[in-house]
Amino acid sequence: GAGVSQSPSNKVTEKGKDVELRCDPISGHTALYWYRQRLGQGLEFLIYFQGNSAPDKSGLPSDRFSAERTGESVSTLTIQRTQQEDSAVYLCASSPSALRDIRANYGYTFGSGTRLTVV
């Protein structure tokens, strides 16, 4: 598509339920990031996918968080047994080029985010 698409745009869930957030990157973008942003705070890195390589999961805050991406397609971020502290905006970004090439455009394009509220 023309941009990074995230769904749903808003999600209200009860504490303890599982939620699944979706990110549809720009076609052909090999790199995909998930970030979390709590109200009034900066971006917190969660997970990074690079083509078919093993993802960098170093930012996932607990084992309740997991993410998948098949190849260069859609990614889903799953939060199990949601807690109130999980309430935040979850942002996805994608970027072209898998190569370590200084001439390549590694600019990131962000989606509009999913606002998750756990009540």
Next chain:
Amino acid sequence: KQEVTQIPAALSVPEGENLVLNCSFTDSAIYNLQWFRQDPGKGLTSLLLIQSSQREQTSGRLNASLDKSSGRSTLYIAASQPGDSATYLCAVLIFPNAGNNRKLIWGLGTSLAVNP
């Protein structure tokens, strides 16, 4: 360890002023630097990207400069308008090791209010 700092944290100016937002980074080994805008409750919009080999980029009333050796970038906004009110974030792209894995290192942003 790469760290990105943005100064000031908040800025309030009257409409029409020219203004400068600052971003500094501790390690000059960056691949690019990108400026983003975030409106309250919304996602991020990319404004300008400067490759490490470039000195500046311009888009409309925005001009971003990059001085890699001194670890600084500035975002210049000409003739500011109330619609420019937002949080402005800068991020540098690095490759922390010999592989292809990359990292975006973020500043905390400058919150800009342009008053009519």
